[in-house]
Amino acid sequence: MSVSERTGAGGARGRRTRRTRLGVLAVMLAPPIWAGSACRASGPGPEAGDQMLASSPERSSRADEPNTTDGIYTEEQAARGHEAYKEICSECHETRDWTDPAFLERWEETSVYRLWYWIYERMPHGQPGTLSRQQVTDALTYILQLNGLPPGETELATDDDTLDDYWIIWKVQ
Numbered sequence: 001m002s003v004s005e006r007t008g009a010g011g012a013r014g015r016r017t018r019r020t021r022l023g024v025l026a027v028m029l030a031p032p033i034w035a036g037s038a039c040r041a042s043g044p045g046p047e048a049g050d051q052m053l054a055s056s057p058e059r060s061s062r063a064d065e066p067n068t069t070d071g072i073y074t075e076e077q078a079a080r081g082h083e084a085y086k087e088i089c090s091e092c093h094e095t096r097d098w099t100d101p102a103f104l105e106r107w108e109e110t111s112v113y114r115l116w117y118w119i120y121e122r123m124p125h126g127q128p129g130t131l132s133r134q135q136v137t138d139a140l141t142y143i144l145q146l147n148g149l150p151p152g153e154t155e156l157a158t159d160d161d162t163l164d165d166y167w168i169i170w171k172v173q
């Protein structure tokens with residue numbers, strides 16, 4: 001079974017469902033929001049208005065909430081993650097596994113917790129359950145660092161609630 005099949009069940013599909021719902025919502029909301037608004041009346045016309053409407057709900061949401069571009073780990077933590085990578089993960093992985101466009105796309109705009117749990121539950125392949133919460137969290141911050149996401153003042157905590165507080169956004173705006 002391929003990686004994409006597996007993660008597809010949790011990651012990508014959930015996202016598509018939400019997107020679709022947002023799309024439906026946008027259509028339902030269209031008349032009350034835009035009827036008579038300046039955008040439609042004096043702007044470039046109804047089609048452009050509809051485009052603005054269609055893209056605005058999903059573009060703004062995740063990136064405006066707490067996410068991985070906010071400096072949610074420390075340098076020291078990512079350095080520990082790097083050690084874990086060298087000791088454990090590098091047996092099977094290269095760092096480019098985690099900067100690969102397909103990987104990034106798969107996890108973009110999911111919660112940090114989802115990726116964390118995926119690793120916690122399944123890695124190392126063949127020996128799941130042998131990593132501590134701390135090791136998984138540290139390794140995850142190393143993955144953030146590999147992608148150029150900025151460190152901050154506070155370590156990423158290992159409890160479910162904290163991990164679930166952040167969305168994964170790979171590109172710093």
Ligand code: HEC
Pocket residue numbers: 002003006007084085088089090091092093103106119122123124125126131139140
């Ligand atoms: C014994 C080999 C092995 C080790 C050690 C290992 N992995 Fe993996 N890893 C795999 C394989 C094989 C897959 C893909 C298959 C699967 O879905 O389980 C994978 C998939 C992943 C993915 C999913 C990537 C994606 O494309 O969505 C992540 C993240 C990951 N590993 C992280 C880690 C981390 C972090 C460590 C070290 C703490 C680690 N792995 C150690 C073999 C390994």
